[in-house]
Amino acid sequence: MRSPNFRNDQTSFARALFHPDEESPANLVDPSGAHAPKRFGVYRNNVVVSLIDNLASTFPACHSLVGEEFFRALAREYALNFPPSSPLMIYYGDEFSQFLNQFKPAQQVPFLADIADIEYKRVKSYHAADGQRFNPASIADAPQDTLDSAKLKLHPSFYWSLSRFPAYQIYARAQAGKTLEGISFDEAEITLICRPEWDVQTQSISPNNKTALTALAAGFSLSTSVEIAQKSDPEFDLQALLTQLLAIGAIERFKFKSGATK
Amino acid sequence: MTKAQTPEIGVGFKPEHFANIANDKPNLSFFEVHAENYMGDGGPPHAMLRALDENYDLSIHGVGLSIGSDGPLDRPHLMRLKKLVDRYQPKLVSEHLAWSSHDTERNMLFLNDLLPIPYTQRTLNRVVEHVDQIQETLGRTLLMENPSTYVAFSETEMDEISFITEMQKRTDCRLILDVNNVHISANNQKLDAYQYLDRFPLHAVGEIHLAGHATDTDDDDAPLLIDSHDRPVAPPVWDLYRYVVKKVGIRPTLIEWDNDVPDWPTLYAEAVAARETMLTQTGETSAHALA
Numbered sequence: 381m382r383s384p385n386f387r388n389d390q391t392s393f394a395r396a397l398f399h400p401d402e403e404s405p406a407n408l409v410d411p412s413g414a415h416a417p418k419r420f421g422v423y424r425n426n427v428v429v430s431l432i433d434n435l436a437s438t439f440p441a442c443h444s445l446v447g448e449e450f451f452r453a454l455a456r457e458y459a460l461n462f463p464p465s466s467p468l469m470i471y472y473g474d475e476f477s478q479f480l481n482q483f484k485p486a487q488q489v490p491f492l493a494d495i496a497d498i499e500y501k502r503v504k505s506y507h508a509a510d511g512q513r514f515n516p517a518s519i520a521d522a523p524q525d526t527l528d529s530a531k532l533k534l535h536p537s538f539y540w541s542l543s544r545f546p547a548y549q550i551y552a553r554a555q556a557g558k559t560l561e562g563i564s565f566d567e568a569e570i571t572l573i574c575r576p577e578w579d580v581q582t583q584s585i586s587p588n589n590k591t592a593l594t595a596l597a598a599g600f601s602l603s604t605s606v607e608i609a610q611k612s613d614p615e616f617d618l619q620a621l622l623t624q625l626l627a628i629g630a631i632e633r634f635k636f637k638s639g640a641t642k
Numbered sequence: 643m644t645k646a647q648t649p650e651i652g653v654g655f656k657p658e659h660f661a662n663i664a665n666d667k668p669n670l671s672f673f674e675v676h677a678e679n680y681m682g683d684g685g686p687p688h689a690m691l692r693a694l695d696e697n698y699d700l701s702i703h704g705v706g707l708s709i710g711s712d713g714p715l716d717r718p719h720l721m722r723l724k725k726l727v728d729r730y731q732p733k734l735v736s737e738h739l740a741w742s743s744h745d746t747e748r749n750m751l752f753l754n755d756l757l758p759i760p761y762t763q764r765t766l767n768r769v770v771e772h773v774d775q776i777q778e779t780l781g782r783t784l785l786m787e788n789p790s791t792y793v794a795f796s797e798t799e800m801d802e803i804s805f806i807t808e809m810q811k812r813t814d815c816r817l818i819l820d821v822n823n824v825h826i827s828a829n830n831q832k833l834d835a836y837q838y839l840d841r842f843p844l845h846a847v848g849e850i851h852l853a854g855h856a857t858d859t860d861d862d863d864a865p866l867l868i869d870s871h872d873r874p875v876a877p878p879v880w881d882l883y884r885y886v887v888k889k890v891g892i893r894p895t896l897i898e899w900d901n902d903v904p905d906w907p908t909l910y911a912e913a914v915a916a917r918e919t920m921l922t923q924t925g926e927t928s929a930h931a932l933a
């Protein structure tokens with residue numbers, strides 16, 4: 381008798397899990413030896429439901445914005461088309477925001493992808509390496525010219541998310557179980573995300589900070605970042621941005637030119 | 643004078659119970675965590691694990707190594723497990739007799755479930771090879787858990803007990819005996835759970851699992867039990883537990899409750915019930931063990 385090919389069996393098992401319309405593998409039987417599609421259906425259901433549940437816990441604001449039924453339909457579509465590629469389920473959903481941007485039915489709620497982006501970054505922030513608290517004494521007596529050429533060492537749990545919608549306000553309302561009444565949807569917004577201590581914090585800042593934030597995060601000095609930002613926005617105020625970054629714990633320290641950290 | 647053996651009772655740790663545990667310092671021996679939930683770099687998961695580690699033993703229970711895969715082990719994932727195990731030096735490290743990852747031609751697919759394997763010479767060789775590799779990499783003994791299953795395979799060459807016995811002998815691993823899984827599989831595979839336990843290599847059992855299950859129906863509308871971990875341990879599972887404990891004596895016992903997680907007092911009450919059962923069955927008294 382030919383020994384059955386285990387590898388091919390796992391291939392057909394895995395394939396059948398994600399194709400509910402296809403028959404269950406013929407070698408799966410009940411104790412009497414009869415083909416058992418309903419028994420196989422338990423695995424089919426477990427796998428897809430576990431992925432949907434995982435997404436529901438990673439994207440609670442999206443879930444509450446569109447409601448249980450619609451969210452689960454979106455999550456099912458995502459799970460079937462973008463199944464996990466690693467056992468690290470804590471990070472599952474990395475393409476959910478992009479998926480929502482492209483998947484037609486999700487576009488009924490045009491800001492949904494941006495809310496998903498905030499929520500996924502919150503998860504990454506939650507699991508990020510522990511960082512340090514900013515020590516104000518470290519810049520207390522730095523001369524202005526040194527400070528100008530300083531760069532930022534950002535906290536490892538710091539992320540930000542830009543939206544052409546007021547995504548932070550929407551996110552916060554959804555999380556508080558409130559309606560979106562009164563929000564003007566044509567305002568852009570940047571959401572800062574950081575975990576300075578135990579809890580992940582989110583905070584909103586003006587979209588004008590986009591250029592400077594991009595420059596600072598890319599490792600440009602404070603003065604260069606201001607220069608770049610002022611090209612498009614002559615009024616740009618770095619002080620205000622730094623204050624907001626410090627408030628959420630996004631800055632670990634200033635790195636001074638000599639390479640020595642004050 | 644010989645000291646009375648204290649039953650080692652643990653529960654599966656859920657972050658929502660952290661504050662209760664930190665305040666109450668419950669009388670438990672260990673907490674078990676799913677390895678993969680602690681493979682991030684930092685943050686509250688590790689802060690909580692460090693705090694638990696100060697007062698309790700830890701048990702790291704992997705759900706992602708896919709030991710039953712016919713393809714090679716996921717090396718990067720094994721190294722992640724090694725990093726975690728090296729960092730916390732837990733009392734127990736365990737995994738499952740199941741598969742969950744599949745290497746397609748294009749990419750790796752993780753199926754997020756503990757899927758069944760057929761019991762054949764070929765799968766046995768592969769599982770033994772994987773368990774050997776893991777034990778070698780971690781530099782310690784692995785505990786392997788008996789599965790709950792919903793289907794059988796037409797290519798089966800041996801029964802589950804023969805497979806587990808042989809796997810244990812050849813790898814010298816230890817075993818988790820999940821009594822709920824025994825109850826589920828016995829029902830679903832139309833076996834006698836007590837006969838199963840009589841044949842199980844009990845000498846190698848290093849931990850017992852208890853959990854709740856749900857009831858569905860199979861293709862013939864007969865009851866099919868589902869390993870749902872979403873409710874209290876069922877009476878017939880407690881009966882099996884009493885039977886096992888009477889045979890093997892005191893062994894670390896874990897309450898698993900992973901879905902519809904209850905409040906802390908409800909979960910703790912299950913652990914207390916397990917302790918009482920173990921004391922009664924092994925002839926120890928509560929007062930004795932707590933002295």
Ligand SMILES: [Fe+2]
Nearest residue numbers: 787820851898
């Ligand atoms: Fe278990």
